[in-house]
Amino acid sequence: MEKNRRDFMGMALGGFAAIGGVGALYAMKRTWDPLPSVKAAGFTTIDLSTMEPNKLVVEKWRGKPIFVLKKTADMKADDRDVVIGSDRFHVSIGLCTHLGCIPAYEGAEHKFKCACHGGEFDASGRVLKTPPPSPLVIPPFKIDGNKLVLGETGPEYKKMQDAGLIA
Amino acid sequence: MAHFDENAKPFSEKWLDERIGLNTLKKVLNTEYWIPKNINFLWAMGMLLAATFGLLLVSGIMLLMYYKPDTNLAFDSVNYTIMSEVGYGWLWRHIHGVGASIVFLIIYIHMFTGIYYGSYKRGRELIWLSGMGLFVAFSAEAFSGYMLPWGQMSYWAGMVITNLFSMGSLELNGLVEWIRGDYVPGDAFLNRFFMLHVLLIPLAIIGLIVLHFGTLRLPHVNNQEGEEIDFETSAALWKSGKRKESKVIPFSPVFLSKDLFVMSIYFILFFYLVFYHFEFAMDPVNFDPADGLKTPAHIYPEWYFLWSYEILRPFSKDIGLIAFGIAQVAFVFLPFIDRSPNVAPAHKRGLFKIWFWVLVVDMITLTAMGKLPPTNPTFATIGLIAAVIFLLLGPALFVISRIEKPLNRGA
Numbered sequence: 122m123e124k125n126r127r128d129f130m131g132m133a134l135g136g137f138a139a140i141g142g143v144g145a146l147y148a149m150k151r152t153w154d155p156l157p158s159v160k161a162a163g164f165t166t167i168d169l170s171t172m173e174p175n176k177l178v179v180e181k182w183r184g185k186p187i188f189v190l191k192k193t194a195d196m197k198a199d200d201r202d203v204v205i206g207s208d209r210f211h212v213s214i215g216l217c218t219h220l221g222c223i224p225a226y227e228g229a230e231h232k233f234k235c236a237c238h239g240g241e242f243d244a245s246g247r248v249l250k251t252p253p254p255s256p257l258v259i260p261p262f263k264i265d266g267n268k269l270v271l272g273e274t275g276p277e278y279k280k281m282q283d284a285g286l287i288a
Numbered sequence: 289m290a291h292f293d294e295n296a297k298p299f300s301e302k303w304l305d306e307r308i309g310l311n312t313l314k315k316v317l318n319t320e321y322w323i324p325k326n327i328n329f330l331w332a333m334g335m336l337l338a339a340t341f342g343l344l345l346v347s348g349i350m351l352l353m354y355y356k357p358d359t360n361l362a363f364d365s366v367n368y369t370i371m372s373e374v375g376y377g378w379l380w381r382h383i384h385g386v387g388a389s390i391v392f393l394i395i396y397i398h399m400f401t402g403i404y405y406g407s408y409k410r411g412r413e414l415i416w417l418s419g420m421g422l423f424v425a426f427s428a429e430a431f432s433g434y435m436l437p438w439g440q441m442s443y444w445a446g447m448v449i450t451n452l453f454s455m456g457s458l459e460l461n462g463l464v465e466w467i468r469g470d471y472v473p474g475d476a477f478l479n480r481f482f483m484l485h486v487l488l489i490p491l492a493i494i495g496l497i498v499l500h501f502g503t504l505r506l507p508h509v510n511n512q513e514g515e516e517i518d519f520e521t522s523a524a525l526w527k528s529g530k531r532k533e534s535k536v537i538p539f540s541p542v543f544l545s546k547d548l549f550v551m552s553i554y555f556i557l558f559f560y561l562v563f564y565h566f567e568f569a570m571d572p573v574n575f576d577p578a579d580g581l582k583t584p585a586h587i588y589p590e591w592y593f594l595w596s597y598e599i600l601r602p603f604s605k606d607i608g609l610i611a612f613g614i615a616q617v618a619f620v621f622l623p624f625i626d627r628s629p630n631v632a633p634a635h636k637r638g639l640f641k642i643w644f645w646v647l648v649v650d651m652i653t654l655t656a657m658g659k660l661p662p663t664n665p666t667f668a669t670i671g672l673i674a675a676v677i678f679l680l681l682g683p684a685l686f687v688i689s690r691i692e693k694p695l696n697r698g699a
């Protein structure tokens with residue numbers, strides 16, 4: 122009997138300590154989480170009517186660089202293009218899908234080149250040369266007249282998403 | 289058993305011995321901790337590491353007084369306030385930078401000494417494992433410290449290294465954002481790495497050093513021939529005055545004085561670097577403030593991470609990450625991959641000697657290639673070959689050590 126009482130005390134102590142430990146770990150995990158204000162970080166609106174063809178514009182959304190490239194008529198069209206009237210735009214998060222460097226745009230070659238490990242993308246963000254495993258990621262967007270709202274999901278983005286084109 | 293001498297003067301030796309066992313401590317840690325005579329200056333590397341860690345700690349405490357962990361203030365607090373306003377602030381920064389770089393040089397020498405003499409097996413496995421723990425902790429300490437000046441290299445190294453945690457095609461972007469506390473490295477990121485750098489990791493390092501020393505105490509250090517010394521007999525010879533015949537010397541004061549001699553030479557070189565050649569430890573790119581919209585033309589880590597970086601680089605993303613992961617943990621398993629019973633220097637172990645030097649040359653090659661831009665195809669190919677060789681060296685050691693003949697250990 123004496124032994125069982127000790128076992129019970131041991132298990133009760135261990136159980137409460139374990140609950141406390143798990144609770145502490147959870148609190149620590151939550152402390153490391155991004156803050157709500159960071160998560161709610163707003164939307165970015167980009168005016169596309171002022172863009173010049175084959176000239177890369179870099180905007181900022183949630184701290185990340187956003188590539189906007191208006192294509193010239195002779196540049197290859199792609200399902201990933203954002204189409205407004207007769208203009209085609211390449212819009213993507215400007216971070217290499219390998220490890221996140223910002224590729225540079227070489228206008229003459231119509232290529233994005235990443236200096237970090239030598240990856241290359243074409244003007245539609247598709248991979249020409251590894252190590253990057255996948256195309257440049259298209260951020261959630263909504264077309265609003267001549268403007269593009271990043272962070273909102275519009276029907277054009279949904280269509281790309283359903284077709285598996287965003288990355 | 290407690291017996292306290294009423295007449296012992298406070299804080300006299302006797303008084304202390306009765307209260308904290310001073311004489312026992314001295315014996316266990318100093319005067320009767322036996323070190324073989326048959327060792328060379330490479331056995332001083334451990335104490336150099338301990339001393340360098342001490343310097344990093346002191347200079348770090350000084351830097352802490354003016355450093356500001358805030359993305360708007362960090363860069364200027366280091367590059368302006370500490371460097372040109374704080375009295376001798378430059379001294380602490382240069383000691384800290386040079387120390388962080390040189391400590392890895394000594395760690396690598398220390399590790400390869402252990403590998404060369406087989407000091408990681410037959411009772412010394414835990415020394416090796418706690419040593420690897422220190423290597424990991426120092427790597428984390430160096431990386432987190434590199435974030436603090438918030439220059440271009442801080443930011444982009446932070447970006448690239450935290451992205452590794454997305455684990456390639458597993459796309460664990462949530463984990464990456466959790467580690468950063470933001471979508472990109474920002475204020476939350478800088479503050480938590482500041483916490484890691486100045487408190488959590490140093491605490492872990494201190495604990496690991498104590499453990500490392502603890503694991504050394506019973507097996508004792510190895511020696512140049514890998515000889516299994518009978519420490520009791522040898523110690524008895526020493527204590528009976530037959531010091532010439534004994535194979536061992538006490539750690540303190542005898543071995544310590546040798547350690548201090550090597551340390552003196554080391555610190556002359558160290559402070560020569562601090563005063564006249566600190567620039568090798570200060571990357572010029574990091575003197576531009578962090579800019580999330582501009583990647584530097586060529587990103588590379590500090591020299592001591594180049595070999596593993598070069599194992600990541602030549603492959604496609606997933607394979608690169610797997611290769612990198614293997615390379616990071618490979619050395620941990622050394623005591624279990626080496627199947628040979630011989631504890632002996634590499635030059636007495638046949639094929640193992642070749643294996644050892646291939647490993648050294650391969651890691652130097654990887655280091656050199658890792659520094660070069662990824663665009664040159666010749667160097668990229670050399671890097672790829674060196675990376676493949678590195679990965680094959682593990683299985684190779686397993687085979688080589690299995691067919692190695694046990695050495696005949698006559699007297």
Ligand code: HEM
Pocket residue numbers: 330331332333334335337338341395398399402405407408412415416417418419420421422423426497500504508509510511
């Ligand atoms: C950076 C912090 C480190 C400190 C302060 C440190 C300290 C020491 C000291 C004082 C010794 C005894 C003297 C000597 O043989 O040099 C020693 C031995 C040893 N250390 Fe470390 N060490 C560190 C890191 C490492 C690492 C990274 C490894 C490799 C995994 C390692 C593996 C060993 C081995 C195998 C021995 C035994 C050498 C022998 O028996 O001959 N240590 N360490």
Ligand code: FES
Pocket residue numbers: 217218219220221222235236237238239240252253
């Ligand atoms: S980050 Fe672009 S190739 Fe590695």
